[in-house]
Amino acid sequence: MIGERTVAVFYDEVMLRHNPEVNLPFVPNRVEKRVRNILEKMDFKWSYPEHPGRLSSIKDFLDKNPVSGVQFMSGPPATYDQLARVHTTGYLDDIFALDGKRAWLDQDTTAVSPGSIDAAMSAAGNAIAAVEQVVKGASQSAFALVRPPGHHADPVRARGFCLFNNVSVAAAHAQAKLGCKRVLIVDWDVHHGNGTQNIFWADPDVLFFDTHCAAPFYPGSGYLEEVGAGLGEGYTVNVPLPETAGDVAFEMAFRDILVPAAEYFEPDLVLVSAGFDPHHNDMALNLSYDGFKVITGIVQEVAEQHADGKLVFVLEGGYNLTSLSLGVHSVLQVLAGGDIPELAECGVKEVATAADFHRSAFSDDSDNI
Numbered sequence: 578m579i580g581e582r583t584v585a586v587f588y589d590e591v592m593l594r595h596n597p598e599v600n601l602p603f604v605p606n607r608v609e610k611r612v613r614n615i616l617e618k619m620d621f622k623w624s625y626p627e628h629p630g631r632l633s634s635i636k637d638f639l640d641k642n643p644v645s646g647v648q649f650m651s652g653p654p655a656t657y658d659q660l661a662r663v664h665t666t667g668y669l670d671d672i673f674a675l676d677g678k679r680a681w682l683d684q685d686t687t688a689v690s691p692g693s694i695d696a697a698m699s700a701a702g703n704a705i706a707a708v709e710q711v712v713k714g715a716s717q718s719a720f721a722l723v724r725p726p727g728h729h730a731d732p733v734r735a736r737g738f739c740l741f742n743n744v745s746v747a748a749a750h751a752q753a754k755l756g757c758k759r760v761l762i763v764d765w766d767v768h769h770g771n772g773t774q775n776i777f778w779a780d781p782d783v784l785f786f787d788t789h790c791a792a793p794f795y796p797g798s799g800y801l802e803e804v805g806a807g808l809g810e811g812y813t814v815n816v817p818l819p820e821t822a823g824d825v826a827f828e829m830a831f832r833d834i835l836v837p838a839a840e841y842f843e844p845d846l847v848l849v850s851a852g853f854d855p856h857h858n859d860m861a862l863n864l865s866y867d868g869f870k871v872i873t874g875i876v877q878e879v880a881e882q883h884a885d886g887k888l889v890f891v892l893e894g895g896y897n898l899t900s901l902s903l904g905v906h907s908v909l910q911v912l913a914g915g916d917i918p919e920l921a922e923c924g925v926k927e928v929a930t931a932a933d934f935h936r937s938a939f940s941d942d943s944d945n946i
């Protein structure tokens with residue numbers, strides 16, 4: 578029943594201050610002028626898709642449609658040392674030098690505005706606070722509603738709207754300070770979590786499981802054969818999917834690949850890079866709200882089986898404001914103890930009902946007359 582379990586939702590308005598505009602100057606030498614020229618010549622208004630409205634829509638929806646058992650709170654910004662567990666100091670110094678400025682950082686759509694550095698520190702800090710809340714037993718699960726997102730950010734580079742890799746900063750904090758030796762990171766965003774993969778590529782203490790729309794879809798990585806290297810070989814698990822894959826394929830990926838992988842790995846903590854862009858309203862893939870509920874239920878089972886239930890979600894992408902808000906709401910309902918639906922391919926239930934309805938019309942059975 579919804580309300581049976583405690584869920585902490587971490588949110589801070591500071592993260593609304595990251596608000597890049599399209600007509601920003603590029604950081605010199607980082608971006609080909611060609612890209613800007615192409616954009617300028619095209620006759621349509623392009624706005625920065627990763628905008629503050631993403632987070633405020635979720636918050637408004639949750640305020641109007643509260644989920645019993647959910648409590649809102651916020652954490653302090655991440656410190657330089659906490660970020661330096663997964664990013665190089667050279668990269669961090671470059672990013673902090675942009676504090677208060679407006680600039681494009683990269684050719685693949687990452688930019689900053691005057692409030693962006695504070696927002697990014699708050700995003701990583703709230704992911705850390707969510708992990709602390711759960712590991713210390715103050716809530717059974719947590720969801721960090723954060724932006725800018727993180728899973729494309731490399732140790733040395735901002736990419737794909739991401740500045741700091743929030744989920745990785747949280748995982749590294751759990752290992753360094755909270756006694757969690759092995760951390761499972763599940764990434765179900767429609768895009769491959771290339772940054773998270775790179776950070777833990779050779780690390781056998783972080784198992785990275787990622788379902789995504791297959792390359793050449795952005796960022797073009799996440800092939801089946803990318804399994805980690807050195808001591809970390811086998812601890813990166815990619816499941817590339819065709820762009821129309823939906824609920825049934827997702828459930829199968831989670832049951833047939835994630836569950837046995839987690840049984841082998843025995844995590845102390847489960848983190849989820851939760852993007853809502855695999856919803857059928859959004860970029861690619863075809864998940865429904867029931868699909869999000871089912872895969873939430875599976876990661877919840879995995880956490881209960883191996884990690885004493887310790888489960889923390891960190892928001893990644895999701896650009897359709899309706900499916901983003903309803904997707905988060907669906908996940909929170911399951912985390913709070915709500916029912917998990919049974920999945921069938923879209924339309925199968927309706928066809929079964931229609932078949933029952935029409936059956937008698939084509940029967941000579943006198944009972945049906």
Ligand SMILES: [Zn+2]
Nearest residue numbers: 766768852894
């Ligand atoms: Zn995404």
